[in-house]
Amino acid sequence: MEHYYQPEIECASREQIKAWQDERLVKQVKHVYDNVPYYRKKMDEKGVTPSDIRSTEDLHKLPFITKEDLREAYPYGLVAVPLGDCVRIQSTSGTTGRRVVAFYTQHDLDLWEDCCARAIMAAGGTKEDVVHVSYGYGLFTGGPGLNGGSHKVGSLTLPMSSGNTDRQIQFMTDLGSTILCCTPSYAAYLAECIHEKGMQDEIKLKAGIFGAEAWTEEMRQDIQKSLGIKAYDIYGLTEISGPGVSFECSSQSGMHINEDHFIAEIINPVTGEVLPEGEKGELVFTSITKEAFPLLRYRTRDICVLSREKCSCGRTHVKMTKPMGRSDDMLIVKGVNVFPSQIETVLLNKGYAANYQIVVDRVNNSDTIEVQVEMTPEMFSDSLSQMAEREKELIGALKAMLGIYAKVKLVAPKTIARSEGKAKRVIDKRNLY
Numbered sequence: 034m035e036h037y038y039q040p041e042i043e044c045a046s047r048e049q050i051k052a053w054q055d056e057r058l059v060k061q062v063k064h065v066y067d068n069v070p071y072y073r074k075k076m077d078e079k080g081v082t083p084s085d086i087r088s089t090e091d092l093h094k095l096p097f098i099t100k101e102d103l104r105e106a107y108p109y110g111l112v113a114v115p116l117g118d119c120v121r122i123q124s125t126s127g128t129t130g131r132r133v134v135a136f137y138t139q140h141d142l143d144l145w146e147d148c149c150a151r152a153i154m155a156a157g158g159t160k161e162d163v164v165h166v167s168y169g170y171g172l173f174t175g176g177p178g179l180n181g182g183s184h185k186v187g188s189l190t191l192p193m194s195s196g197n198t199d200r201q202i203q204f205m206t207d208l209g210s211t212i213l214c215c216t217p218s219y220a221a222y223l224a225e226c227i228h229e230k231g232m233q234d235e236i237k238l239k240a241g242i243f244g245a246e247a248w249t250e251e252m253r254q255d256i257q258k259s260l261g262i263k264a265y266d267i268y269g270l271t272e273i274s275g276p277g278v279s280f281e282c283s284s285q286s287g288m289h290i291n292e293d294h295f296i297a298e299i300i301n302p303v304t305g306e307v308l309p310e311g312e313k314g315e316l317v318f319t320s321i322t323k324e325a326f327p328l329l330r331y332r333t334r335d336i337c338v339l340s341r342e343k344c345s346c347g348r349t350h351v352k353m354t355k356p357m358g359r360s361d362d363m364l365i366v367k368g369v370n371v372f373p374s375q376i377e378t379v380l381l382n383k384g385y386a387a388n389y390q391i392v393v394d395r396v397n398n399s400d401t402i403e404v405q406v407e408m409t410p411e412m413f414s415d416s417l418s419q420m421a422e423r424e425k426e427l428i429g430a431l432k433a434m435l436g437i438y439a440k441v442k443l444v445a446p447k448t449i450a451r452s453e454g455k456a457k458r459v460i461d462k463r464n465l466y
């Protein structure tokens with residue numbers, strides 16, 4: 034067994050996991066209270082002191098941290114160690130005006146890379162593998178995280194970063210990449226290009242570790258089929274470290290959360306009330322081992338369900354479902370909650386690829402939603418009446434899924450821009466905020 038599969042941790046008993054969490058939580062709350070005046074004020078306002086937190090049962094007493102807090106405390110307000118002890122900064126792209134800057138000590142980087150190493154090993158990675166990392170490098174956590182994890186596993190690491198698809202394919206075939214790490218939308222695009230070049234028999238990939246954006250089960254099946262691999266999901270967020278907060282194992286049925294480092298809760302996003310296991314709600318994380326940027330009860334906005342059911346892989350850490358959308362990315366169209374993942378499910382079930390864009394607008398005080406979908410090359414040769422028939426069929430299927438009318442516009446193959454990082458699926462023109 035390789036070093037970074039850590040059965041003594043990953044398959045520990047629930048009692049052992051709880052004991053680790055209790056002990057680390059108490060220490061972490063004190064660390065934050067003593068060193069982060071911003072959070073100390075929040076605790077004081079709520080009348081909570083570190084001595085009130087004796088175990089995970091007391092977690093609910095602590096105040097939440099939200100993206101708004103991060104913005105208010107930007108850039109250094111939540112750092113819990115002297116800046117001289119920090120060795121790295123990572124950041125989100127900030128495309129929604131919400132740049133997040135996270136800080137790491139060397140110890141934090143080590144633990145983060147351990148988490149990514151676990152993810153790679155859970156996808157079958159060993160030191161014999163060639164790990165092809167096509168997540169962006171730089172401020173984005175995807176490249177650096179998987180790169181560090183791959184080193185820890187001892188795999189030969191290809192730090193490709195994103196972009197230059199021809200070069201990606203060239204390296205992949207020349208060097209015999211066996212594990213591909215990138216966003217699922219980029220994996221789908223790479224697969225498309227590999228098939229176009231007729232090079233599918235020249236690639237040696239056996240697995241992919243795909244995350245950083247929502248993707249459906251249907252998209253997994255498509256990617257697995259077109260690349261001839263097993264596709265594993267990986268989840269994480271900059272605020273809590275980056276990729277590897279949770280990852281899929283061989284059972285491909287939800288992602289194990291690294292519970293020795295992160296305590297997960299599910300809350301009602303409206304009331305903040307903690308929900309029992311098995312209920313759908315917003316995921317909240319408390320990082321119990323981080324030194325530089327330890328967030329307590331951080332509201333991720335990701336909606337999912339937790340499950341402690343026995344996993345066939347033997348790991349005992351709690352599993353989270355794929356995020357079913359974000360509470361803040363959820364579209365409300367004509368008063369109805371619409372998640373882009375619901376639309377993707379319909380499209381893939383109907384034989385389309387995951388190349389689509391959702392355009393929401395408001396005309397005469399009424400919301401409109403249009404789904405632009407790329408036809409496959411085979412469909413493109415359809416007659417106009419066949420196309421009209423296809424649009425009608427999709428409108429019906431979308432209505433059944435969403436409960437509202439969505440206009441459908443079929444567009445020619447390759448007209449929707451491909452992404453090398455996270456795909457931009459939604460254009461909301463309503464300016465509601």
Ligand code: DLL
Nearest residue numbers: 125175244245246247267268269270271275276356
């Ligand atoms: O996306 C970290 C990451 C990199 C994860 C590479 C996996 C692989 P951020 O840019 O801070 O960090 O974005 C975090 O992306 O709150 C989710 O909404 C979304 N997200 C991340 N992984 C998944 C996933 C990285 N597997 C935000 N499925 C999170 C669905 C995901 N959404």
